[in-house]
Amino acid sequence: MTTPFGTRLRRAMDQHGPLCVGIDPHRALVEAWGLPYDVSGLERFALTCVEAFAGRVAAAKPQSAFFEVFGSRGVAVLERVLAELHEAGTLTILDAKRGDIGSTMAGYAAAYLGSEAVSPADALTVSPFLGYGSLRPAVDVAAQNGRGLFVLALTSNPEGASVQHAVAGGRSVAASVVEGATVDNSLARERGELGSIGLVIGATVGDAVARLGLDLVTAATPVLAPGLGAQGGTAAALEEVFGAARPQVLASSSREVLQTGPDATRLGDAARRVAEELRP
Numbered sequence: 001m002t003t004p005f006g007t008r009l010r011r012a013m014d015q016h017g018p019l020c021v022g023i024d025p026h027r028a029l030v031e032a033w034g035l036p037y038d039v040s041g042l043e044r045f046a047l048t049c050v051e052a053f054a055g056r057v058a059a060a061k062p063q064s065a066f067f068e069v070f071g072s073r074g075v076a077v078l079e080r081v082l083a084e085l086h087e088a089g090t091l092t093i094l095d096a097k098r099g100d101i102g103s104t105m106a107g108y109a110a111a112y113l114g115s116e117a118v119s120p121a122d123a124l125t126v127s128p129f130l131g132y133g134s135l136r137p138a139v140d141v142a143a144q145n146g147r148g149l150f151v152l153a154l155t156s157n158p159e160g161a162s163v164q165h166a167v168a169g170g171r172s173v174a175a176s177v178v179e180g181a182t183v184d185n186s187l188a189r190e191r192g193e194l195g196s197i198g199l200v201i202g203a204t205v206g207d208a209v210a211r212l213g214l215d216l217v218t219a220a221t222p223v224l225a226p227g228l229g230a231q232g233g234t235a236a237a238l239e240e241v242f243g244a245a246r247p248q249v250l251a252s253s254s255r256e257v258l259q260t261g262p263d264a265t266r267l268g269d270a271a272r273r274v275a276e277e278l279r280p
Contacts (some may be wrong), residue, residue, distance in 0.1 A: 002146030005091075005123055006185070006194035008172040009148070009222055012058040012091050017275030020059040020093060020224065022254030023049045023081065025066045029255070033262040039073045042066075046081050046177035049258075052267035054088030056158060057275060058120075061252060064096040079119035091122045093150060093224065099127030099134065106137035109237075113138065113147045123148035125200060125224070129163065129173075139184055139197060148196040148225045153177045154209065156202030165212065172212045189220035194248065196222075201241075203234075203251060205226035207243055216245035228253040228274070235278050246280050 025045040027037045033040035033048075046062070053060050067078035085092050098108040111117055112124045123142075126135055126152050126163045135151065142149050154164050154174050164174045173178075178199065185195025199216070201209065203225040209216065216223060225238060235251075242249050253274055260270040 001147055004146055004188065004193070005142070005148030005196040006188055006198075006222060008122070009059070009250070010194045015190075016056065016058040017272075018250050018278050018280070019057055019271065019275035020061050020248075020250050020252040021049075021053050021057050021257050021271050022095070022226075022252055023053075023060055023062040024254045024258065026063075029258055029261075032259070033123055035228075035262070038068050039077070042074060043077050043080075044264075046077055047084075048262055048264050049267065050081055050084045050088075051116060052264040054090050056268050057090065057271050059091040059093050059250060060085055061093040061095050061254075062093055062252075082119040084123075086119075093123045093125065094121035095125045097127050097152065098138075099124045099130055101130055101134045101198055102137075105134060109138040109141035113141050113145055114144055120145070120147065123150055123196075125150045125152070125154050125197070128177050128180070132177055135180075142196060146196075148163075148198060148222075150198040150200050150222075151177055151181060153181075153199040154201040154202045154205050154212075154214075156227050160202075161208075165208070174208075174212050175214060178214045178216065178219055178221070181221045182215075185220045189218070191199070193220070194222055195220040198222035198250075199222055200224045200226065203238060203241060205241060207241075209245075210243065216242065216248060221248065223249045223250055225249050226252040226254075228256065228278075238278070239280075251278050257278055 067074040181197045184197040188195040204227045257270045
């Protein structure tokens with residue numbers, strides 16, 4: 001039987017530290033590495049990241065958009081990145097934030113998490129803002145294949161609060177997302193394990209988790225917390241934002257680590273340093 005994603009993530013965090021390194025080949029970073037902003041530069045950037053992080057971090061998070069911008073050739077590079085990280089035993093979280101209804105959501109789930117996917121990720125970021133129930137096809141496919149989801153819940157962009165903090169029926173939208181994840185993680189919670197349906201909650205959301213009454217511990221949900229480093233998130237802030245749920249948090253850093261490139265050794269050293277600083 002396939003080991004659930006949440007169980008594998010817990011092991012990886014315990015072994016390597018609670019850090020997810022973003023692989024974000026956007027133009028400014030690629031050119032800062034002295035590479036051309038084309039498919040050849042994309043490939044060199046991405047595969048250098050694989051060399052630096054494979055087997056050394058809990059998870060790596062390629063941002064799909066920065067590969068898609070180069071069309072099918074860029075997607076081919078993304079598939080290679082996912083495959084090589086998988087071969088090295090490093091968990092991958094594909095940051096694609098897919099969200100739709102019915103057969104379309106099922107198509108996204110099959111493409112990224114399914115048993116016949118070309119190069120599946122271990123987990124996928126998804127958007128619940130068509131209603132948490134719209135994610136059911138992805139939840140089911142993830143469970144069938146031992147994979148996971150990270151569902152947007154509380155993001156740190158200024159526009160996010162107008163939707164995520166909004167209250168209907170006595171609860172915030174963010175709280176309804178947490179409740180959905182709580183139900184889907186119920187079996188893992190009964191076993192005392194980390195669930196496979198995670199949440200995306202920004203490392204810089206301040207007191208929003210407490211103020212909105214989000215019970216992340218009961219939800220048994222892993223939390224992907226972007227915003228570490230260049231966006232202002234710190235290890236100390238994670239303690240304040242997440243409280244008792246801090247051991248469930250996988251902090252995500254991109255620029256803080258990637259700006260130490262293009263040397264793979266320096267990249268790996270930077271990732272290890274940040275990961276150790278993040279251990280609760």
